[in-house]
Amino acid sequence: MYGNREQSDTTVLVVDDVPAGRHALGPVLRRAGHRVVPVAGGREALRELDERQRTGRLPDVALVDVGLPDMSGFDLCRRLKSRPPTAALPVVYFSAAVVAPRDRCRGLDAGGEAYLTVPADPLEVQAVVRAAVRGARRHGDAEALARRLTLLAEAVGAVQAARCPAELADAAAEGAARLTGSPAVAFVLGPGGELHRGASRERAALALPDAAAHEKVAGLVARLTAGRGGVRSAVVPASLWPAGFLRPGVREEARLVLAVPRGRRTPVCLAMPAGAGAGDALVARLAEAAALAAEPLLRYQAERHVALTLQRSFLPLPQGLLPEVPGVDLAVRYVPASRETEIGGDFYAAVSTGAGVLTAVGDVVGHSLEAATVMVEIRHALRAYCVEDPDPAALAARLDRMLQRYHPDVTATVCLALLHPGTGRVRVANAGHLPPLVVADGGGAAYVDADGPLLGLGLRRPEPAELVLARTDRLLMVTDGLVETRGTDIGVCLDRLRETAAGAPPGVDALCDLLLGRFGQDREDDIAMLALRLG
Missing domain, CATH: 3.40.50.2300 (Response regulator)
Incomplete structure (x- = not known):
């Protein structure tokens, strides 16, 4: 004006x-x-x-x-x-x-x-x-x-808050669009040549080009950034730039702002129509900020993939891999966190022993590749230790010492229950975990009075709790990912779980499905669940 x-x-x-x-x-x-x-x-x-x-x-x-x-x-x-x-x-x-x-x-x-x-x-x-x-x-x-510096600060903040390369690309594209007043797309080129793409909101609402066009862009970005660091701008002729990225069905020149920070290997490319962003230092700063944030995200994504593969490969599937214990019905569920950047250490286990069936549900504190690997160690150690002595109190003590010896900076929670199918007697040792819930078929549910310190602290442990499970009772063990809600007292969350479980239809599978349907949507942590009853 x-x-x-x-x-x-x-x-x-x-x-x-x-x-x-x-x-x-x-x-x-x-x-x-x-x-x-x-x-x-x-x-x-x-x-x-x-x-x-x-x-x-x-x-x-x-x-x-x-x-x-x-x-x-x-x-x-x-x-x-x-x-x-x-x-x-x-x-x-x-x-x-x-x-x-x-x-x-x-x-x-x-x-x-x-x-x-x-x-x-x-x-x-x-x-x-x-x-x-x-x-x-x-x-x-x-x-x-x-105003434009404010827009840049908001865009950089959104880029730095991204939880995965796709979110980062979306944030960078939206920031470039707001700075230039034009449609924009952003590309993050991974070390293996994989391309992560994001588009500004206005552009993302419409169809984008196919896989062949993305491969062409990946090759173009790789050539333009090969052996070059820093931030640079280039105009790509319409004959070399795939149609439809900036405007649906339109073949046009594109202005690319490419950034590869020194010492990094992950290029980020912001693409706009040729007349937009020319010589714009703020767009260049946004591209640089996106490139600085992209490489750690890609490393974390690779780590997450390894950790999830490791975690899930050691969690037995419900069908066919749980122990068949005469007189006991078992059901398990495992649901990974909905947030892409979280790697949990949640686990469950069920082992048939000479003294009955040993069940466990636990969680290694933290979200990392280390948490997933320690989870696997705990499950293997549990199976090995219960060959010699399946008593939950003895197992909790040995797992505690194992963590102190080999992982002194790691803590974990676990609840262990040993059920004798013939008598219904259950012995429960709890190490900092949510207590088991006993659910009656006719209505009503109550938590077992079992607690104790986390594994890995070397603290004295109370005596295990003992109870007798009736044939109409179900024993439910869960990780806190099922019920814990940020900003809500954990006692309130446990009360909600108990009240919902009390109204569940008969059967262990029906109980698990009801609770997952009620509490298991869009959780920020993994969920592990195990339910059993006398058959």
Whole structure:
């Protein structure tokens, strides 16, 4: 509105009720290359500005006579400065009568930029107008830069908060689109040549090109960044850039901003139409920030894949791999976290021993590849230890010592239960885990009074809890990923679980399915669940 036009390409609104005054100022301003819009009063000036606002052609400066008949020039200035569309319009007063120092002070206090006494030398009039326009443009440029710096800060924050390469690419593309006012797409090229793509919101709502086009872009980005670090910009001819990335079905030149920070190997490419983002340092900074954030995310994604593969390969599937124990029905469920960046250490186990069936549900504290590997160690150690002594208290003590010896910085929770199928007797040792829940078929549910310190702390453990499971009872063991909700007391969460389980239909599978349906959607942690009953 008050942008980067040449000084001679300006429009001046002259507000004067005296025709001679308007006619005197007009030639002076036109000789300096200004366009002149003459109006006869304050209300006419407001109507003219409203019309120009609708068409996007506001003037660059207003010359206002102080002594207008319908409102004073000071009042007109106050109105202009109080309305957002015209608040930045510079106002220069002129008067032949109201020229005392206090009048000048009133005018400046009302928001005016300058005060002319007429008749004035034409050169003075031209100089005052130039100064007023120049000041408004500098102010407008500073505000525009501040707005764009805010957009950049928001975009970098979104990029740094991304939890996976696809989220990062989406955030970078949206940031580039907001900075340039054009559609944008972003590409992150992984070390194996895999391409992660994101699009600005407006562009993402429409269909994007097929896999062949993505392969072409991956090859292009790899060639343009091969052996080169830093940030650079390149215009790709329409013949080399796949159609439809920026605008559906359109083949066009594309401007690429590519970043490979020094010492890194992951290129990030921001793509926009050729006319957008040219020489834009802020877009370059966004590309660099995205590239700095991309490599750790890709490393973490690879680590996550390894950890999840490891974790799930050692969790037996419900069908066919659980021990067949005469007189005992078993059901298990495992649901990975919905958040892509989380790697849990949740596990369950069921082992047939000479003293009955040993069941366990636990969670290694933390979300990392180490948590997943320690989880596997605990499951193997549990199976090995129970060959010699399946008592839950002895097993908890041995697992505690194992962690202290081999993983002194790791802690874990586990609940162990040994069920004798013939008598229904259950012995429970709990190490910092949620207590088991006994659910009756006829309604009602109660937690077993079993607690104790986490594994890995070397603290004294209480005696195990003992109970007798009736044939109409089910014993439920879960990890906290099923019920724990951020900002809600864990006691409240456990009460909700107990109340829901009490109304479950008969059977261990029905119980697990009901609870997963009620609590297991969009969880931020893995869920492990085991239910058993006497058959």
